Amino acid sequence: MSFLNPDTNTNQLERNLLRIMRIFLLVAGVYITLFGGVNGSERIFGVMILVALTIINAPAIFTGNRIRALPVEIELLLLAMVLFELVGGDALGLYVKLPYYDNFMHFMLPLYIALIGMMLVYTMYHFGRLKATFLEMAIIIVIVTIGLGGVLEMGEYTYDKYLASGPLGQITGNTQMQGSPTQDPLDDTMNDLFTDTAGGIVGALIGVLLIRRAERRGGHWKIADEIEDMIQE
Structure with a gap:
């Protein structure tokens, strides 16, 4: 099990969805941190996305997978919160648009x-x-x-x-x-x-x-x- 290879105990659909959301948010976090969001001044939200990903996966990351990651259902909900709030609402300015x-x-x-x-x-x-x-x-x-x-x-x-x-x-x-x-x-x-x-x-x-x-x-x-x-x- 790794960041790009989620828990094999989940079904294929959940595993693929989890992998897609992890990769998308990682890329979005890095891009927004470097270049900003809709106005180019939202770099703080890119940092927050990366911090959120780290916290969500902290049990597995910091224990070398000795402690498993969150249950997939909970992680998917948390990632959806990060996606809609930090990426959509804040970095892309959807709250205003x-x-x-x-x-x-x-x-x-x-x-x-x-x-x-x-x-x-x-x-x-x-x-x-x-x-x-x-x-x-x-x-x-x-x-x-x-x-x-x-x-x-x-x-x-x-x-x-x-x-x-x-x-x-x-x-x-x-x-x-x-x-x-x-x-x-x-x-x-x-x-x-x-x-x-x-x-x-x-x-x-x-x-x-x-x-x-x-x-x-x-x-x-x-x-x-x-x-x-x-x-x-």
Whole structure:
């Protein structure tokens, strides 16, 4: 197993998709770091892409593969977050170019986070570390997702208020985080929170549906085994 040769325990489609996304983000990260993004001044986002790739693959990279990489389902979701946020939204400027890209991202990122959260709490449930119904799991994950969305909005406000006009703002192109081509800052913030909530609910429900499907087939959601194996290693 290596960066270009993902875990052979996955099926061919997942392995090829993982390989394509890893290579694309690596090339995009290097290119954006060297040449910038849409305006040539977004090099910081190229660095962030490379850092994200390193963090995602850190268990395998820094232990010589003695500790396996993240389960493929989780890595694909994380790579999708990097792709849509750092490459699309930031380096290519889609937050500014596409009027509703911000709404799209505030729906999709919480969906990914909630789905990963369901994988983690289900693993604890399956191995006896958590006692809860699937509905209770979903509610917990949705509440946590809403909380993370609130923290993000506070971060965006802090950046716009105190950092955008300083040295950090110069590095990131002085882009305002709150507000969009179609909304003022207040409407943007409230719509972000509503779409964060919707994305969290959908992600949690998808998790419950995947659990139910596995149980109907007489088994359990296999992601729990992969997460447990990774923890034990």
